[in-house]
Amino acid sequence: MILTPEHLVIAPILIPFITGVLLLFFEDRERRLKASASILATIALLMVSIELLQISHTDGGRVVVYLLGNWPSPFAINLVLDRLSAMMLILTSVLAIPALIFSLGRWHRAGLHFHTLFLLLLMGLNGAFLTGDLFNLFVFFEVMLAASYGLALHGSGLLRVKAGLHYIAINLAASLLFLVGVSLIYGNTGTLSMADLAIRIPQIAEENRIILESGIAILGVAFLIKAGMWPLGFWLPTTYTFAPAPVAAILTIMSKVGIYVLLRLSLLFFGEEPGISGGFGSPILFFGGLATIVFGIIGVLASQALGRLAGFSVLVSSGTLLAIIGLTQVDITAAALFYLVSSTLAISAFFMLIELVEREQSAISNVLAVTKEAFGEGDEEEEDEEIIGVAIPGSIAILGISFVACSILLAGLPPLSGFIAKFAILTAILNPEGGAISSASWWLIALLILSGLSALIAMVRAGIRTFWAPAVALVPRVLLIEIVPVVMLLFMTLALTVQAGPIMHFMEATAVSLHEPRSYIEGVLKAPPAAPWQMETEE
Amino acid sequence: MGSVLAAMLPANARNAEAWLSGGVSIAAFVIVVCLYPWVADGEVVRYVIEWLPELGLNFTLRVDGFAWMFSILITGIGFLVVLYARYYMSPKDPVPRFFSFLLAFMGAMQGMVISGNIILLAIFWELTSIFSFLLIGYWHHNAAARDGARMALIITGIGGLCLLVGLIIIGYIVGSYELDYVLEAGDKIRQHDLYVPALLLILMGALTKSAQFPFHFWLPNAMAAPTPVSAYLHSATMVKAGVFLLARLWPVMSGTDEWFFIVGLAGMSTLLLGAYFAIFQQDLKGLLAYSTISHLGLITTLLSFGSPLAAVAAIFHMMNHATFKASLFMAAGIIDHEAGTRDMRKLSGLFSFIPITATLAMVASAAMAGVPLLNGFLSKEMFFAQTLEQHRASLLDGVAPYVATIASAFAVTYSVRFIHTVFFGSKPEDLPREPHEPPHWMRLPIEFLVLVCLIVGIIPGLTIGPYLHTAVVSVLGERTPEYNLAIWHGINTPLVMSVVALACGVLFYLVLRNYLARGADGPPGVRSLKGKRIFEQLLVTISWRWARWMESHFGTQRLQPQLRLVIFIAFVAGLWPFYSADLHLSPPTLTEIDPVFAAIWVIGIISALGAAYQAKYHRLAALILMGGAGLVTCITFVWFSAPDLALTQLLVEIVTTVLILLGLRWLPKRIERIDNYNTLTVRIRRYRDFLLAVACGGGMAMIAYIMMTSPLPDTIASYFLEQAYPKGGGTNVVNVILVDFRGFDTFGEITVLGIVALTIFALLRRFRPAPDSIEIPEQQRIQNAYDDASANREIGETVRDYLWVPSVIMQWMFPFIILLAAYLFLRGHDLPGGGFAAGITMAIGFLLLYIAGGTRWMEDRLHILPMLWIGFGLILAVFTGMGSWLFGFPFLTSYFHYMEIPLVGKVPIATALFFDLGVFALVVGATALILIALAHQSIRSHRTRTVEITKMEEDT
Amino acid sequence: MELILSLGIGVLVGSGVWLLFRPRTYQVIIGLALLSYAVNLFIFSMGRLTINAPPIVQAGVEIDSTTFADPVPQALVLTAIVIGFATTALFLVVLLASRGLTGTDHVDGRETER
Amino acid sequence: MSATILFWAITFAQIMLTIAMVLALTRMIKGPRAQDRVLGLDTLYVNSMLLILVFGIRTGNTLYFEVSLIIGILGFVATVALAKFLMRGEVIE
Amino acid sequence: MNHVADFPLWMAWFVAAFLIIGAGLTLIGSFGLYRLRSFYDRIHAPTLGTSWGTAAIVLASIIYFSVLQSRPVFHEILIGIFVTITTPVTFMLLGRAALYRDRSEKNPEVPAMDSPKSILDELKLMDKPESVYLESGERE
Amino acid sequence: MSQLFPYPLLIIFLIIMWLLLTSFSLGQIIVGTVIALVAAQGMAALQPAKPRLKRWDLLLKLIGIVLYDIARSNIAVTRIILQGNKRKRKSGFMTIPLNLRDPIGLTILAVIITSTPGTAWLGYNFAQGTLLLHVFDLVDEAVWLDLIKNRYEYFLLEIFE
Numbered sequence A: 001m002i003l004t005p006e007h008l009v010i011a012p013i014l015i016p017f018i019t020g021v022l023l024l025f026f027e028d029r030e031r032r033l034k035a036s037a038s039i040l041a042t043i044a045l046l047m048v049s050i051e052l053l054q055i056s057h058t059d060g061g062r063v064v065v066y067l068l069g070n071w072p073s074p075f076a077i078n079l080v081l082d083r084l085s086a087m088m089l090i091l092t093s094v095l096a097i098p099a100l101i102f103s104l105g106r107w108h109r110a111g112l113h114f115h116t117l118f119l120l121l122l123m124g125l126n127g128a129f130l131t132g133d134l135f136n137l138f139v140f141f142e143v144m145l146a147a148s149y150g151l152a153l154h155g156s157g158l159l160r161v162k163a164g165l166h167y168i169a170i171n172l173a174a175s176l177l178f179l180v181g182v183s184l185i186y187g188n189t190g191t192l193s194m195a196d197l198a199i200r201i202p203q204i205a206e207e208n209r210i211i212l213e214s215g216i217a218i219l220g221v222a223f224l225i226k227a228g229m230w231p232l233g234f235w236l237p238t239t240y241t242f243a244p245a246p247v248a249a250i251l252t253i254m255s256k257v258g259i260y261v262l263l264r265l266s267l268l269f270f271g272e273e274p275g276i277s278g279g280f281g282s283p284i285l286f287f288g289g290l291a292t293i294v295f296g297i298i299g300v301l302a303s304q305a306l307g308r309l310a311g312f313s314v315l316v317s318s319g320t321l322l323a324i325i326g327l328t329q330v331d332i333t334a335a336a337l338f339y340l341v342s343s344t345l346a347i348s349a350f351f352m353l354i355e356l357v358e359r360e361q362s363a364i365s366n367v368l369a370v371t372k373e374a375f376g377e378g379d380e381e382e383e384d385e386e387i388i389g390v391a392i393p394g395s396i397a398i399l400g401i402s403f404v405a406c407s408i409l410l411a412g413l414p415p416l417s418g419f420i421a422k423f424a425i426l427t428a429i430l431n432p433e434g435g436a437i438s439s440a441s442w443w444l445i446a447l448l449i450l451s452g453l454s455a456l457i458a459m460v461r462a463g464i465r466t467f468w469a470p471a472v473a474l475v476p477r478v479l480l481i482e483i484v485p486v487v488m489l490l491f492m493t494l495a496l497t498v499q500a501g502p503i504m505h506f507m508e509a510t511a512v513s514l515h516e517p518r519s520y521i522e523g524v525l526k527a528p529p530a531a532p533w534q535m536e537t538e539e
Numbered sequence B: 001m002g003s004v005l006a007a008m009l010p011a012n013a014r015n016a017e018a019w020l021s022g023g024v025s026i027a028a029f030v031i032v033v034c035l036y037p038w039v040a041d042g043e044v045v046r047y048v049i050e051w052l053p054e055l056g057l058n059f060t061l062r063v064d065g066f067a068w069m070f071s072i073l074i075t076g077i078g079f080l081v082v083l084y085a086r087y088y089m090s091p092k093d094p095v096p097r098f099f100s101f102l103l104a105f106m107g108a109m110q111g112m113v114i115s116g117n118i119i120l121l122a123i124f125w126e127l128t129s130i131f132s133f134l135l136i137g138y139w140h141h142n143a144a145a146r147d148g149a150r151m152a153l154i155i156t157g158i159g160g161l162c163l164l165v166g167l168i169i170i171g172y173i174v175g176s177y178e179l180d181y182v183l184e185a186g187d188k189i190r191q192h193d194l195y196v197p198a199l200l201l202i203l204m205g206a207l208t209k210s211a212q213f214p215f216h217f218w219l220p221n222a223m224a225a226p227t228p229v230s231a232y233l234h235s236a237t238m239v240k241a242g243v244f245l246l247a248r249l250w251p252v253m254s255g256t257d258e259w260f261f262i263v264g265l266a267g268m269s270t271l272l273l274g275a276y277f278a279i280f281q282q283d284l285k286g287l288l289a290y291s292t293i294s295h296l297g298l299i300t301t302l303l304s305f306g307s308p309l310a311a312v313a314a315i316f317h318m319m320n321h322a323t324f325k326a327s328l329f330m331a332a333g334i335i336d337h338e339a340g341t342r343d344m345r346k347l348s349g350l351f352s353f354i355p356i357t358a359t360l361a362m363v364a365s366a367a368m369a370g371v372p373l374l375n376g377f378l379s380k381e382m383f384f385a386q387t388l389e390q391h392r393a394s395l396l397d398g399v400a401p402y403v404a405t406i407a408s409a410f411a412v413t414y415s416v417r418f419i420h421t422v423f424f425g426s427k428p429e430d431l432p433r434e435p436h437e438p439p440h441w442m443r444l445p446i447e448f449l450v451l452v453c454l455i456v457g458i459i460p461g462l463t464i465g466p467y468l469h470t471a472v473v474s475v476l477g478e479r480t481p482e483y484n485l486a487i488w489h490g491i492n493t494p495l496v497m498s499v500v501a502l503a504c505g506v507l508f509y510l511v512l513r514n515y516l517a518r519g520a521d522g523p524p525g526v527r528s529l530k531g532k533r534i535f536e537q538l539l540v541t542i543s544w545r546w547a548r549w550m551e552s553h554f555g556t557q558r559l560q561p562q563l564r565l566v567i568f569i570a571f572v573a574g575l576w577p578f579y580s581a582d583l584h585l586s587p588p589t590l591t592e593i594d595p596v597f598a599a600i601w602v603i604g605i606i607s608a609l610g611a612a613y614q615a616k617y618h619r620l621a622a623l624i625l626m627g628g629a630g631l632v633t634c635i636t637f638v639w640f641s642a643p644d645l646a647l648t649q650l651l652v653e654i655v656t657t658v659l660i661l662l663g664l665r666w667l668p669k670r671i672e673r674i675d676n677y678n679t680l681t682v683r684i685r686r687y688r689d690f691l692l693a694v695a696c697g698g699g700m701a702m703i704a705y706i707m708m709t710s711p712l713p714d715t716i717a718s719y720f721l722e723q724a725y726p727k728g729g730g731t732n733v734v735n736v737i738l739v740d741f742r743g744f745d746t747f748g749e750i751t752v753l754g755i756v757a758l759t760i761f762a763l764l765r766r767f768r769p770a771p772d773s774i775e776i777p778e779q780q781r782i783q784n785a786y787d788d789a790s791a792n793r794e795i796g797e798t799v800r801d802y803l804w805v806p807s808v809i810m811q812w813m814f815p816f817i818i819l820l821a822a823y824l825f826l827r828g829h830d831l832p833g834g835g836f837a838a839g840i841t842m843a844i845g846f847l848l849l850y851i852a853g854g855t856r857w858m859e860d861r862l863h864i865l866p867m868l869w870i871g872f873g874l875i876l877a878v879f880t881g882m883g884s885w886l887f888g889f890p891f892l893t894s895y896f897h898y899m900e901i902p903l904v905g906k907v908p909i910a911t912a913l914f915f916d917l918g919v920f921a922l923v924v925g926a927t928a929l930i931l932i933a934l935a936h937q938s939i940r941s942h943r944t945r946t947v948e949i950t951k952m953e954e955d956t
Numbered sequence C: 001m002e003l004i005l006s007l008g009i010g011v012l013v014g015s016g017v018w019l020l021f022r023p024r025t026y027q028v029i030i031g032l033a034l035l036s037y038a039v040n041l042f043i044f045s046m047g048r049l050t051i052n053a054p055p056i057v058q059a060g061v062e063i064d065s066t067t068f069a070d071p072v073p074q075a076l077v078l079t080a081i082v083i084g085f086a087t088t089a090l091f092l093v094v095l096l097a098s099r100g101l102t103g104t105d106h107v108d109g110r111e112t113e114r
Numbered sequence D: 001m002s003a004t005i006l007f008w009a010i011t012f013a014q015i016m017l018t019i020a021m022v023l024a025l026t027r028m029i030k031g032p033r034a035q036d037r038v039l040g041l042d043t044l045y046v047n048s049m050l051l052i053l054v055f056g057i058r059t060g061n062t063l064y065f066e067v068s069l070i071i072g073i074l075g076f077v078a079t080v081a082l083a084k085f086l087m088r089g090e091v092i093e
Numbered sequence E: 001m002n003h004v005a006d007f008p009l010w011m012a013w014f015v016a017a018f019l020i021i022g023a024g025l026t027l028i029g030s031f032g033l034y035r036l037r038s039f040y041d042r043i044h045a046p047t048l049g050t051s052w053g054t055a056a057i058v059l060a061s062i063i064y065f066s067v068l069q070s071r072p073v074f075h076e077i078l079i080g081i082f083v084t085i086t087t088p089v090t091f092m093l094l095g096r097a098a099l100y101r102d103r104s105e106k107n108p109e110v111p112a113m114d115s116p117k118s119i120l121d122e123l124k125l126m127d128k129p130e131s132v133y134l135e136s137g138e139r140e
Numbered sequence F: 001m002s003q004l005f006p007y008p009l010l011i012i013f014l015i016i017m018w019l020l021l022t023s024f025s026l027g028q029i030i031v032g033t034v035i036a037l038v039a040a041q042g043m044a045a046l047q048p049a050k051p052r053l054k055r056w057d058l059l060l061k062l063i064g065i066v067l068y069d070i071a072r073s074n075i076a077v078t079r080i081i082l083q084g085n086k087r088k089r090k091s092g093f094m095t096i097p098l099n100l101r102d103p104i105g106l107t108i109l110a111v112i113i114t115s116t117p118g119t120a121w122l123g124y125n126f127a128q129g130t131l132l133l134h135v136f137d138l139v140d141e142a143v144w145l146d147l148i149k150n151r152y153e154y155f156l157l158e159i160f161e
C-alpha cells in the first residue's frame, strides 16, 4: 500500500466514519467497547489533525490538495488543507475528546447509537472544514446537521423534542436556501470548485452579475442562519439549551462552521479583486454582527437558566466574529481566529459545567426523568447499571473554580484567553490599516465592552445564585470523568493564554494567507492528479 | 518577583495556612526591601518575558521608586493583615480559601504596581477586581456580603474594561504598550485627537476603582467582608489602585483642562461628600469606609491639580492613609470581635475594657483627623497649601480651599465621634459579648502601624523622607519640585485652615452628638438616596427588566415568526442585487411552448395550491394533491431529458406518501368548524403571509426565468460528458458523476440517509403517542366490534376478508420487485437507474409485504435486519473508496475493466459498481428502517393498551 | 417552456412558503415537501431546458457536449432529492414525537391564543 | 407522410391524455370523499404513465420507458396505502 | 420528428390508430371518473384506461419501436401486464374501504352488512361526537 | 432441487421478464437466471401457498375470452359514459356465492372482474365464500351471475381444483 502523506488529508473524514459505522455492527449494550472505540478514534483524529497542522504550517504555509477520485481540478471534488482548515480540525477534535469523555458519565446511555452519531457529526464537521467544493460543502453540512439533529434529540424528552422540531424546521429552510444559492452560482459560473469560482466570479459578464450576487446573497443567508445572526438565530439558544450537555459542547463549533464558511468564501470570492463585486455584503455582515452582539447581550442578561445564558453567549461570539469578518482586515481577522478558538473552548466547557452544576435542581434532570419513563418495548437497557454520582470531596470547589474560569472567559477578563482575544481584537480595531478609526469601529468596541460587561453581570448573578445563595451547600453528584473534561478545556484556554505569542503568530499567518487567496487558488487548480492507472495495473 | 504570584497554594490547616501566607508575604517584603539600593539610585529594575510580541503585550515587570513604595505597602501591610487575620478568623471558617484568595489578591496587586506594560497592568487590575470579589464575598451565606461583592465587581469590572480600551488607545498613540515609552510620550498623548476618549476611559477605570463620586457606593457595601480584608483592600491596596494609576499616568495625562475638571470635580465632591457621609454612619466600618472615600477624594483632588508639589502631597498621603487606615480597620475589627457589634449606638465606654487597643485607635484616628505630630497632618498641610494655589483659574479652583477646610472639619468630626462614642461614655449595655483585650499577636500589627504614624509624623524628614523622595522622583522625574517635610512651616494659611478645621470639627461633633447617638444610619436629607439602592435598581431595570422586555420583543421562541424572518430575509437578500443595479439581460433564448406541457403544469399548479389550501383540515386531500404535484415534477424531469431524476423522484414520492400516511395516524383530529376562529389579527397575519408567499414565489419564478433564458456558461459538465465513457466506464453520465466524478457527494449523501435512519430509529424507541391517539383507530374498533357481535365471525375477520385476495397479488409481486431492483441497479452505470433507485425499489418491495401481511406476518417470515444493511452499505462504500489506496491513488479513484466471462461475453467490472452496491444496501436498510420503525409504533401501542386494560381489570 | 416552468416553480415556492408559515406541523411538512420539489426543479433548471437529449452518451463515440442536457445539475438534484427525502422523514418523526409528548400538533408544542 | 400521421396522432394522444389528467385532477380536488380523491390520484398515475410512454414514442427514445414501468409496477403502492388507511386507519398493522 | 422519416406508412397508421384508441379510451375513462355521480359508478370508469387504454398504447409503442429499431421490442408488454395485475389491488382495496365508510355512515345506497343489522346503530350511539368528523368528509 | 428452484413457473416468468427488460442473449439468460433464483428465494421466505395448475390449455383459453370480454365491455362502458344521462341505467350491488376457494384462482377472478370495465369487486367473505360485486349496468342480475359463475369461475375451477 502506498500511502503518501497526502492521504492523511482525508483521514479526518474517514476515521470517524469508519469507526462510527463499524460500531453499528455491535449491540448498543456493549458500551465499553463503543466508548473506547470512539475515544480512540477521536484521539487518532487529534493526532492526525496536529500532523496536518504541521504540514500546513511548513514552508511558509502549504496548501495540500486532495483530488478525490483522482480527477483533475476543477472537475474533481477536492479537499484542501491549509492553515485555517487544519486549525478548525484541531479545534474540532480538541472539543470532541472532552465532550466524549463527558458523555460517558451518563449521556451515552440515554439513547441509541450515541457514539455513531457523535462520530458522524465529527465527520461532517471535518468534511465541511476540508472540502474545497461548494456542493460538497452542502453535503457535509447535511451530514453534520443530520447528526446534530440526532444528537440534539438524543434521549428524547418533551423540551428537547420541542426545541429539536424548531431546530430542524429552520435548518431545513436553510438547506433549501443553500441549494438555491449553490445552483444559482453554478448556473452563472458553470463550476462548483471554490478555487475555480474565485477565478470565475470576477470575470463574470456584467449582465449575469446581478443574478450571481443574488445567488451568493441567498447562500449567505443560509450560512448566517447557521451562524445565528440576528434575526436569524433565535433557534440557537433554545436548541443548545436543551441539547444534552456533551452535545451542546460539540455543537458550539457548529455555529462556527457558518462563520468559517463565510470567512473563507467571502475572502475567496471577493477578497482580492476589488472589482465590482468587491466587498460585497461586508456591511451587512458587520451591522448584522453588531445586531447579533446586541441581541446576545440582551439575551445573556435576560437569561435565568444557565443553559440559555450559554446559548446567548454563543450568539455574542458569533456576532463578534461576523462583525469582524465584515471589517475585512488582516490583523483583525487574526484576532478573530484567536477569539474563535478561545470562545469555542470556553462555551464548550461552560455547557458541560452547567449540567454538572444544575444537575441537582434544574430542568435538565427533569428532562432525563421524562426520558426514563419512555414507554414501549426494549426499554430494559435503561435500567441497567444505575451509576450513582459520587460527591467527590472538593467537587464543589472544582466546580466553583471552573465556573469562575468560565465567567472570566466569557467576560473577557484576564488571565484566561478570553482576555487575550478581546485585547487582540481591540488592538487590531484601534490600529486600522488605513489610519483613522471609523465610527463603526467605535460601535464595535463599545459593544465588545458591553458584551463583556453583560457576561460579567449575568455570570456573577448566576454564580451567586448557584454557588453562594443556597442555604444548604449544594454538592452535586458528579463523576470524575465529568469534571475532567471541563477542567481539560479550561486548561486549554490557559494554555492559549500562556502560549499566546506563538499561537497569535500562527493566526497572523493564517489571516494573511486568507486575505491573499492566490496560493489557495493556485494550489487547487494546479494540483496534479496521480499518475494514470495503466502504469501499475496493466498485466 | 514570580514567587509572589506563585504563592497560591491552598492547604488545609489554619495555622499552616497562616504561616505559609505570612511566610510568603514576608518573603515578598524582604525581596522588595532588597531591591531598594537599585531603586534608590533612580534605577529601574526590569524583568521581561516575551509573551505576545505581535501585539506588543509582554510580561514586563518594572520596579521604580513609586512602584517600590507601593510594593512595600502591599507586602508590608499584607503581612500584618495575615498576622491579624490568623487571630481574627474563626476556627470554623474555611481559612485555606481565605488565605489563598488573600495571597492571590496580594499577588495581583503587587503585579499591578510593578507592571512595566500597561496591558499587563490592566490584566493585574482586573485580577484585583476578581480576587477582591471573592474576598468580599467570602462569607457568602450572608446576603450583604454577596451583594457587596457583586457590586464591587461590577463597578470595578466596568471600570476595568473601560480602562483596557483607554490603555489600548494610549498604546496606539504611543506605538507601544511598554510603560517606559508611554511615560516618555506625554506631549504626544496630550495633543492627540484621541486624548479625550482615552482620558475618559482611563478615568472611568481609576475613579471606579478608588470609589470616587459618583462610583463611590460600592465601597461601603464591600464592608461586609471580613475585617482583615477591609483593612487590606481599603487602606493599602484595592482602592489605592485607582490613585496609583492616576499617579502613574500623571506625568503623561495631567496638566490639561479636561484632566483638571474631571479629576478635580470628582475628587473634591468625593472628598466633601465622603466626609459628610462618614459623620452619619452608625456602623464603625461604615464610618471608616466613607472616610476612606473621602481621603481618596483628597488624593484625587491633589492629583487633579497637575502641579508637581500637589503630586508629591498626593503620593505622601497615599502612604499615610494606608498606615492609619489599616490600623483603624484592624482596631474596628478588634472592637467588633470583642464587643460583638459595630453599631456605634450600642458601643460606648470600651476604654476600660480594651485600653491598649483604644489608645492605638485614638492615635490612628488623630492621624486621620490631621492632628499635628502625626503623619496625616503633614500631608494635609501640603494639601491645604495646594488648594490655595490657582491651577486653572476657574470656579473649581476658587472653591477648593473652602471644600478642603470643610471636609477637613468633617474629618475631625467623624474622628472625634469614632473615639468618643466607642471608648468613652457610660458603660455599654446589652453588648453581645463581654469585651477584653485581644491576643497580643493580633494587636501587634496595629501597634506597628500606629508607631509608624507617630514616627513619620514627628520626624518625617529622617524616616519617610528618602523613600518618599525616591517615589516622587520616579513619578515626576525632572519635574520633581523642592519640598519640605517639616512639621512646622510657620504660621501660614494652611495652618490656619487646619486650626479652623479642627475647631469646627469638634464643634460640629458637639452639636450633632445627641442626634448621632439616636439617629438612623446615614446622612440626613439624602438618607433615602442610597447609591446602592439606585445602583441595584438601575441594574435590575437595565440588565433584567429591559433585557427581558427586549428579548421578548426583538427575539422570539416561536417557530412561525422565525421561519417568516428566514424567508423574508432570504427574499430581500435575493432581490437586493436587482434593486441596487440596473438589470441588463441578455436576450432570452427560449424553447417553443408545448401546450401539453403547459397543461401539465396547470395540473401541477392546481395541485400545489390545492395542497396548500387543504393541508389544515383535509390532510389526506393535501397529501394526495401533493402527490399530484410530485407527479408533475416527475413528468417535467422526463420532458427535459432527465430520466434518472424522474425515476428517483417517482420512487421517493411513493415512499414519502406512505411515510406520511404512517405518521398521519398519530396526529390529532382536526375539525373545521370547531377551531376555525377568524379574528381580525388572524386575518391580517394570513394576509401578510400570503403576500410574502406570493412575493417569494414571484421572486423565485423571476430568477428561474432569467436563469433559464440566459445562455449557459462554459461548464464543467462538458468534461464529464466527454470523459464519462473513456475514463469513467459508463455511458449514463449522471450516474458516472454520482458514483465516480462526484462520488464523494454520494458518499456524504448516503451517510446522511444512514444518520437520519438511526436518528429516527432512536427517537421512535422513545416514542410516546398522545393520549388521544393511543387507541386503535376508530375503523378497527368498529370493525372488530362488528365481528365480535356477529355470531358467525371472529374478531379480525373483516380485515382478513379485506386483504385476502389483494395480499396474494402483493406477495407475488415481491420477486418481481426484487428483479426490478436488480435491473435498475445493474444498468445504472450505463442507463437510467443506479443504486439509489434500486435501493428504494427494494425497500418498496418490503413495504408492500408489510402492508399486505402486517408486521407480525412479515416478521415471522422475513427478518430484514436494516441495521446490518446500513452498516454493510456504508462499509462497502468506504472500503471501495479506500481500495484505490492500494494502488497509490486518492480515495474513490475508480477502476474499470472489461472482463471476458465465458458465455456471457464482455462485462464491465467497475469499482464504481461496488460503491453503488454500497449505496444500494444503505438505501434499502435506511428506508426499510424508517418505514418499519414507524410501522412498529402501532404494535407497541397495541401492547401498551393491552397492558393498561389488564391493569384496569385487575384493579376492579 | 421556460415561462411555464418558472411559473410552476414560483407557485410551488409560494404554496410551500405559505404552508411553512402555518401553525400545524402537518402543514409545515407538506410545505417543506412542496418547497423541495420547487428547489429540485430550480436546481435542475440551472442546466437550462433541453428536450430529448438525456446525458447518456454512446460508448466510444466522440462527444459534442453541447448536444446533451447538462448532467451536473441532474446529479446535484439526485443528491438533493435523497437528502430531502431523509430530512422529510426525520421531520415527520420529530413532529410525531412532539405531538406525542406535547399532545398538540402545533409547531410550538402548545396552542397559542390569538 | 408517416411522419405527419405519427406527429398528429401523437400530439392528439398527448392532448387527450393531458385532458384526462386534468379530469383526474378535478376528481382529486372535488372529492367529495377521500376515496374519490384516491381514485383520482390513481387515475392520474396511470394517465401520466401513458403520457410518458407516448412521450417516448414522440422522441423515439426508450430511455423514458423505465419511468413508465416503475409507475406500472410500483405506482399502485401509494394508492394501496391510502386505501388501507381509509379502511383501517393504519397502513401497516 | 426526423427519426421517423422512413417509417412504413401502414405501420404508421397502425401506431396512430392504437395511440388514438388508447388515449381516447383513457380520456373517456377519466371523463367518466369526472362525471359519474356515485363513487361506485366512478370506480368503473378508469378501468377503461387501465385495460384497453393501456393495452393500445403499449401496442403502439411496441410496434413503433420494433419498426424503428428494426428488431422486436417487447418490453412495454411488461407495463401492460403489471398494470393489469396491480390495478385490481387498488380498486378492490379502495372499493371495500369506500363500502365500509358508507356503511358506517348508514348510507342507504349501499347494501348493509349481512348481520347483525343493529350493530352499527349501537356503535353510533356509543361513539362520542368525535365520530362526527367522519360524516363531514374525511378521516383525517 | 426444489429448494433451489422453489417455484419453477415463477422463475421462468422472472427470467422472461429479465430478458424482456434487457436483451435476449446468453449472457443475460445467465444473469437473469441468477437473479430470478435469488428473487424466488425471497418469495420462498414468504411461504405462500403453492399454486397447482392443472389445465394449461384452459388458462390460455380463459385469457383469450377475458381479453375479448374486456374489449367488449370497454365499448359498452364507453358508450354509457358518452351517452350521459340520456339512457336509463341502473347500477347496483350483487352478491354472488362462489365455489372457488383456491387463493390464486380467486385472485385471477378478481383480476378479471376488476379489469373488466363494468364490474367491480368490492368484497369477499371468506367464511361464506360470497363475493360482493358492483355492476355498472345492472339491467339483469342473472346475466352477470351467469357470466361470473359459468364463464369465469367454471374455467378457474377447472384449472386450479
Ligand code: NA
Residues within 6 Å of the ligand: B787, B788, B789, B790, B791, B792, B793, B794, B795
Ligand atoms: Na363474533
Ligand code: NA
Residues within 6 Å of the ligand: E044, E047, F113, F114, F115, F116, F117, F118, F119, F120, F121
Ligand atoms: Na372493473
